[in-house]
């Protein structure tokens with residue numbers, strides 16, 4: 001069965017459920033994270049100790065970690081200061097370009113790469129366009145404003161469809 005572009009492989013409560021053991025079991029060698037609302041809320045510039053040690057642990061267990069964000073250069077640079085991961089700002093997701101660049105740089109094939117994000121229409125779709133696996137986590141903070149509410153309402157049928165596939 002062909003995978004639906006907007007249905008993730010897995011939906012989790014948060015990133016910490018993705019462990020080195022899990023990545024090993026799934027044979028993931030490269031992991032790409034969205035930043036905003038996946039790793040930290042929009043207003044938080046830096047990773048705290050818990051997140052830093054988690055990312056370092058993950059980084060030790062794979063070949064490469066990437067940060068792929070639609071946010072601006074400052075935001076991504078500041079966050080990545082402590083890590084020096086492969087990072088792309090203004091990635092233009094759902095364009096798969098930045099994920100493909102990550103794969104190319106690290107010589108990874110599609111089935112070795114996992115994208116982790118919080119939004120179906122940007123993160124999951126970008127992963128699908130790149131042909132890589134996708135995990136969607138619950139956004140760290142509820143977004144306000146009509147645009148985000150509208151986007152979330154569009155996601156609902158796909159989240160329901162995901163839950164149906166997991167029940168069967």
Ligand SMILES: [Mg+2]
Pocket residue numbers: 034035036037038117118119
């Ligand atoms: Mg996000």
